[in-house]
Amino acid sequence: MGHAAWSAVRLTLELAGLTTLILLVLGTPLAWWLARTRSWWKGPAGALVALPLVLPPSVLGFYLLVTLGPNGPLGQLTQSLGLGVLPFTFAGLVVGSVLYSMPFVVQPIQNAFEAIGERPLEVAATLRASKLDTFFSVVLPLARPGYLTATVMGFAHTVGEFGVVLMIGGNIPDKTRVVSVQIYDHVEALEFTQAHWLSAGMVAFSFAVLLALYTLNPTGQRKTGLSR
Numbered sequence: 001m002g003h004a005a006w007s008a009v010r011l012t013l014e015l016a017g018l019t020t021l022i023l024l025v026l027g028t029p030l031a032w033w034l035a036r037t038r039s040w041w042k043g044p045a046g047a048l049v050a051l052p053l054v055l056p057p058s059v060l061g062f063y064l065l066v067t068l069g070p071n072g073p074l075g076q077l078t079q080s081l082g083l084g085v086l087p088f089t090f091a092g093l094v095v096g097s098v099l100y101s102m103p104f105v106v107q108p109i110q111n112a113f114e115a116i117g118e119r120p121l122e123v124a125a126t127l128r129a130s131k132l133d134t135f136f137s138v139v140l141p142l143a144r145p146g147y148l149t150a151t152v153m154g155f156a157h158t159v160g161e162f163g164v165v166l167m168i169g170g171n172i173p174d175k176t177r178v179v180s181v182q183i184y185d186h187v188e189a190l191e192f193t194q195a196h197w198l199s200a201g202m203v204a205f206s207f208a209v210l211l212a213l214y215t216l217n218p219t220g221q222r223k224t225g226l227s228r
Helices: 003-036 044-052 057-068 073-080 090-116 119-126 132-142 142-158 163-169 179-188 191-216
Strands: none
Touching: 003 044, 003 142, 003 179, 044 057, 044 090, 057 073, 057 090, 057 163, 073 132, 090 132, 090 142, 090 163, 119 132, 132 142, 142 191, 163 179, 179 191
């Protein structure tokens, strides 16, 4: 593989790693709220989180492009803050990836929280443990299978993105061209050998991810899987 392919691989791994980390941080309180709340807002909030599962990636990418563009509300905000516009930048890729991969991280964690039940929390309360201590000492260890599923699925899903990253990031070498876009470029240029190498790598990666998930978390992956 040449420089362009290796650059795409590096950029893809950086994007997937950063996106997964952000989603784990932001997704934990959101998943906890969805798992515990009885508010009317749980339904709409859950629907918004799950929306990328059914929404065409090009639609999400288009509205991100409009919203984050120079004439969009968030684009005008970032410009006023001296950050410029996010479309066709790595930061724009991160924003799009976080939104598109959100259900693949939030839902497994939410399902893991819901599976814990009330009993462990009640026991911790009788021992006078604070809510923060209970969360870190009881909830997080019990939710470990959900976090494993969320981490693996969030990372893998971001690696495989195409429509969203193409719309919001374009196809800029060494800046926004990820592996999926690089494969598309090879096919469009009738460079099937290079496309085969990258595609085979993606197939091997996807299989390895699922094998690791099913091997390391054979029961948790069923209990904390995505709701579709």
